[in-house]
Amino acid sequence: MKKIEAIIRPERLEAVKEALKATPGYCGMSVTAIQGHGRQGGIVEQFRGREFKVEMLPKVKVEIVCSDEHLEGLVSTILSVAKTGEIGDGKIFIYEVLDALRIRTGERGKGAL
Numbered sequence: 001m002k003k004i005e006a007i008i009r010p011e012r013l014e015a016v017k018e019a020l021k022a023t024p025g026y027c028g029m030s031v032t033a034i035q036g037h038g039r040q041g042g043i044v045e046q047f048r049g050r051e052f053k054v055e056m057l058p059k060v061k062v063e064i065v066c067s068d069e070h071l072e073g074l075v076s077t078i079l080s081v082a083k084t085g086e087i088g089d090g091k092i093f094i095y096e097v098l099d100a101l102r103i104r105t106g107e108r109g110k111g112a113l
Contacts, residue, residue, distance in 0.1 A: 001097040001110065002071045006062045007034070008082040008090040013060050019081045025070020027113045030063040040087045059090065065097055067110050 008016060013031065020026045035056040044053050066074055075092060083089055102112040 001100060001113070002066055002068060003095040003097050004062075004064045004066065004071070004074060004078070005093040005095065006064075006078050006082065006090065007036070007059050007092075008062060008078070009084070009088065010058055010060045012082045012084070013062070016062065016078055016081045019077050020064070020074065023070075023073055023077045025066050025074055026064070027066070028064070032061045032063075034059050034061050038088070038091070057088065065100060065113060067113065 006016075010033070017029070020029065036059055037055055037057055040057075041055065044051055046052075062078070064074060071094070075094070078092060099108060100110075100112040101108050
């Protein structure tokens, strides 16, 4: 099993969510509102004629656990839908998951997803 952790633009969340629902192997996600910056280093904005730098930008972290055979399909869906081509589109990280347990039934492994 794998865990996909995607940090994306907040305005792309609904489109990513809808696209994932139609992707084989999708069984749910967790979403967290976060703040951060990468290479873009923040943005410069103007307020009442003065410039100020906003270093921590709002982002959304999407977490999905899936079976190994569905990993590439889910990652390519996120990549194609979240991409705008501009700096600040985000990152996708992939982790190995040792086990999963469904609390209600006690199921383990892929059955728990």
